[in-house]
Amino acid sequence: MNGNRTLGVVGLGSMGLGAALSALSRGVPTWGCDPRVEVRGRFEAAGGHVAATPAGLAPHCDVVLILVVNAAQTEEVLFGVQGLAGQLKRGAVVVASATVDPALPPQWEARLAEHGVHFIDGPVSGGAKKAAEGQMTVMASGAAAAFEAAGELLEAFAGKVYRLGNRAGIGSTVKMVNQHLAGVHIAAACEAMALGMRAGADPHQLYEVICHSAGMSWMFQNRVPHILAGDYTPLSAVNIFVKDLGIVLDAARKLAFPLPLAAAAHQLYLATAAQGHGGEDDAAVIKFYAALSGLDLPAAQEPSA
Missing domain, CATH: 3.40.50.720 (NAD(P)-binding Rossmann-like Domain)
Known part of the structure; x- marks a missing residue:
């Protein structure tokens, strides 16, 4: 340099x-x-x-x-x-x-x-x-x-x-598409993990299998460990996707272009924020599903002595 x-x-x-x-x-x-x-x-x-x-x-x-x-x-x-x-x-x-x-x-x-x-x-x-x-x-x-x-x-x-x-403007357009995918993938990962745990699957085994199967995404692989560790320290917060998917939907509205998946994911982030988790890691979307179904999520790990 x-x-x-x-x-x-x-x-x-x-x-x-x-x-x-x-x-x-x-x-x-x-x-x-x-x-x-x-x-x-x-x-x-x-x-x-x-x-x-x-x-x-x-x-x-x-x-x-x-x-x-x-x-x-x-x-x-x-x-x-x-x-x-x-x-x-x-x-x-x-x-x-x-x-x-x-x-x-x-x-x-x-x-x-x-x-x-x-x-x-x-x-x-x-x-x-x-x-x-x-x-x-x-x-x-x-x-x-x-x-x-x-x-x-x-x-x-x-x-x-x-x-x-x-x-x-072109750079921001490409980033907007990236955030559309990232937001949907995180929401889908949380929904899928909640479904599996509610049905009785071991969450750690579920994560391991999906990471070696066709259903894996980068966001699944990256975010689910936060859920397994019970650690919602915000590396990227729920509120970030409230904002970013809002940008995506606003831009699509100007183009008269429908985005039903992004809209559904945006509602999940909004609902999670409304529950008081907006400042937590975006993997906290799973807490929305836990509250609906009475699901017990993995607890935070105690620090080793």
Whole structure:
């Protein structure tokens, strides 16, 4: 990596912190920004530079990766009172990675262009583990000049960068499809596990068999262990899919395109959140079925002495 160019990461959550630490491990000078003092302190202790606001980070960075929760937070990071716009160097690149309505990135691209700043619509996938390994998948679209300006700094946090088109919005469209599938697959995994346990199957054996059978999905293999361990610490929360499947359904409605599977899954996430589990791991959808049927789920494992 070229040590003369600097990466910034706004949003040091589970994925943002992993991406920032990965860039540091690859020898890339990296700035991190997050409102939480303890998170900034952790990143600084690892050798990173920190800023309390996006505006404070902006002048130091050639590429800024925004890894926040939603469109409203992205807008604030870009154009708020302490935002990036107007503070970034001309020719700098912003990579916006939240899952958002595909209609928004082209608007952000146009507004940043007024400041001489490039924009890449770059949603990501891979979770906290892939982020920490620098192996996230980036579903990127934007002008050729934006990719040229970003150069190898994209490789500081990504394992695979898909260049999906020369305009913003295509990346978010592809991410929307990914979230449709992910949301449906998690809901189906929880429903299937609840059915099997309600019918008397051993959950651990059920998981083992399905993982070696045609019914297996990546989400089944990844999320069911949370259920078996009784651990609903949110790696990706129920509320994330309340938001993301809402984006999917809103976009489909504008196209007059029916999505009955996504709509059913969205209702399951909403129902689980209504039961008070919105902040828990998305595998907590199984708790909705447990409450309906009186099903006893695996208890949390006691820590070993």
